[in-house]
Amino acid sequence: MSSLPEIFSPDGPLARAIGGYRVRDQQVDMAERIAAAINSQSVFIAEAGTGTGKTFAYLVPALKSGGKVIVSTGTKTLQDQLFNKDLPMVRDALKAPVKIALLKGRANYVCPYHLERAIVDGRFLTREDAADARRISVFAKVTHTGDKAECLEVSESSPVWNHATSTRENCLGQDCPDYKECFVMLARREAMAADLVVVNHHLFFADVMLRDEGMAELLPACNTVIFDEAHQLPEVATLFFGDSISTAQILDLARDARAEGLTSARDCLDLPEASKRLEKVAKDLRLTVGLDAGRFSYGQLAEKPDFAPAVKALEEEVGAFAALLETQAERAEGLEKCWQRALELQQRLTHWQKIADDGYVRWAEAFSQSLQLNSTPLSVADIFRKQMGGHPRAWIFTSATLAVQGKFHHYCAELGLGEPESACWHSPFDYGKQAMLYAPLGMPEPNSFGYTEAVVDAAFPAVVASGGGAFFLCTSLRAMRRTHELLKERLENGGHEMPLLLQGEGSKNELLERFRRLGNAILVGSQSFWEGVDVRGEALSLVVIDKIPFAPPDDPVLSARIEQMKQQGRNAFIEYQLPRAVINVKQGAGRLIRDESDTGVLMICDPRLLSKPYGRRVWQSLPPMKRTKELKDVLDFFAGRNGHV
The missing domain is CATH 3.40.50.300 (P-loop containing nucleotide triphosphate hydrolases)
Incomplete structure (x- = not known):
């Protein structure tokens, strides 16, 4: 492959392959600085104004590097654009023999097992939902990836997707009868085999914390991590380095356990009653903070007389439900999974009530139908710095908006980056x-x-x-x-x-x-x-x-x-x-x-x-x-x- 100035030149491979291509000095300069950071396995922060062409400025050195690269974006929309448009365009222009893959969180992939169960159980009450379920079912049989973004006939906001995908809690893993055809596992295998993998920030951090989304194996093998739209990282990291538990998770558990009971434990007459009791106690907790949606500090929650007793009551009810599920767990993988989920939810409820650490803040967010209890770190700098330690690799942070008056002090302090190499390229626009x-x-x-x-x-x-x-x-x-x-x-x-x-x-x-x-x-x-x-x-x-x-x-x-x-x-x-x-x-x-x-x-x-x-x-x-x-x-x-x- 040619040198970077040759690649970006007026008669280089990019100019020959891409209509309307024009040389921008900022883009070439940025690409050279990123290539240097990749070679020296160092941290580099790059702010590039609109029109600089920052996507190509990091993709070209990434494709030339010869190592394994993870590119993480702020949104799934940009993730799709990178994978379907920008990456193939640059790869083909450079004739780079690089295998690329797209990896999203499991909620983006159809789960044939859960979809089939939901259809059989008759969970779709409206005509529109039932029609969506049929459309997803047809899509699942013809798609190669199972990625819901490709299922254009069904809106991404359709409630049916909640039943047609798996969660970390309800996935049966290797015990699933559809495991061999699992789209999540297919996406992970392709990511492992690829030279460059496109992920998003939520997936990156969910995995760093939960070790669940298929990147636990990816990260150790990778030589370079590039964060695009990196200004979003402090917010996303804060979300994932904390902990949360929602009444919605408890309602899902009650519903799933009831459905599993109908299939594998019809003679356990206590199960349907216990699941209804659990739902009621979870809904009662939501009502203790009032009808309006909003965020509440722990101090505000403590002032509501019914709140603390309702959390305690829910913890006890989840514990009783776990004990009941334990008696049925051997009868089916689904019931065993529900028992494990109940134990984990009980543990998290107990933990949330006991947090007294100065470094964390307890609070709650009320949505129209659910209440989420959160504990959030006041600073993510130490945790993030620890995640960057270990295996030596390059870390590139880029966005159009990272600096304040040309300086990166605020950003570096938030993520614990110290004083790395950095540069600002202004937009070429007049x-x-x-x-x-x-x-x-x-x-x-x-x-x-x-x-x-x-x-x-x-x-x-x-x-x-x-x-x-x-x-x-x-x-x-x-x-x-x-x-x-x-x-x-x-x-x-x-x-x-x-x-x-x-x-x-x-x-x-x-x-x-x-x-x-x-x-x-x-x-x-x-x-x-x-x-x-x-x-x-x-x-x-x-x-x-x-x-x-x-x-x-x-x-x-x-x-x-x-x-x-x-x-x-x-x-x-x-x-x-x-x-x-x-x-x-x-x-x-x-x-x-x-x-x-x-x-x-x-x-x-x-x-x-x-x-x-x-x-x-x-x-x-x-x-x-x-x-x-x-x-x-x-x-x-x-x-x-x-x-x-």
Whole structure:
């Protein structure tokens, strides 16, 4: 294979194989730095602005390295894009004899055993669910991979998938009658045999902690780990380095044990009754925190008089259920598995009640039908550093948003990376010409009554001037819904023909497809539209951010972290809250300019951008756009673009 400058050159293999390819100095430089880190088995952090071409910048040295490589992405969508599009394109261009594989968590693969059981037991009550089950059943017979992303006839959010896939708890492993045809095992075998495996962050950490998702064997053999969308790692690591138990897991256990009993222990008349009792006690625990969904600190839970007795009652009920299952466990693998699950759930309930470690925070999250009890580490730095120890290998962290004002201190501290080699490559786009940052004057304080109304008032003239093609990125679901209401009213009263879309009215991909196709739509979204969204051209010309996205300070984990940092004499706001908010703003801002011909306005409505000293740190971390506080400049910008000047 040629040298890196040759590969990326105007007449190199990439240029010959890929239409519209152009040489970017940043991309070549980044590829060379990554290749050096792979060769020296060191840690390297790379921030690469939009348009740098960071995917090819890490794929080329990865494919050239000759060792085993794991590439981990932030989302399954990017995972699929890498495996189905980018990787084959680069591999074919380089004529690299490299075997690639895709590995996801077990919940992504059809489990023929559980699907068949669910159909036989008649678990699908609605006509639509029964039809979905039949479609999945047909898919399972013709698919090579069993990956539900390939089953296009059934929505990924269909409740039937819960019955058509396995969990760590209910998988029968080698005792399963369908073990030889198991799609999960097939995916793992292919990953073991491959030179480059594409995974996602959730799978990576679930496996590091649970040793269950097929990577326990992968990691020791691997020479290089590349994390793309690496800004998500601290959040994902926090999720997996903690522990949680949900009433939903207990309801699943009760349901599965009842179904196994009907098949293998019909004469055990106590089992159906005991499973119903268990369901009732689990549901009673959910009700102790009230009907609304939300997060509760341990202090708030302790103030609810029924909560602690209800947890204790559930622990005892799970224990009694385990004892009953033990008497039937020898009759079938399924019953034995249910007994083991019951023992594990009882143990986790006991453990959660006893946690007193300073390094962890206990809290709960209520969903509409379930309650999840969590224990979360206040810092993942030590745990993550330990995971990186042992076998020498290269660790590459890359994203468009890792640095705050060009520095990586915050990120390195969160993951315990020390002071590794790092570099920032700015976007090759001409932001000075292509984009404008607009911070309107006279906005009220972000927490004041009527703030969302003020955002819509300030933004609407810009929406009209841009002719639609706007994203409203809101920092809360409540603000998102109110923004949508107000925009609907404005559009109807003004007789404006601009389609209005709202997060939740369809899957993220469906909404984005409609947004692109319509060309003049307004999309109102919350957290899930701040990142991983690529809309090119005039379909997206205006991005409105309602507030600087600070995490809510009453969040149980955040408030415990703030408290701990205060006790250590540190400034939690400057060291932790502000850097995270800056990275989130950079993600939101990154939606606007996606290629050389894009133009648009980024509007940040939060007055703190102008009034607070830290506002400067926010806008100085953004690409170098023209800046204005005047609406007239925005109107002139759009008029000039639309040829009205």
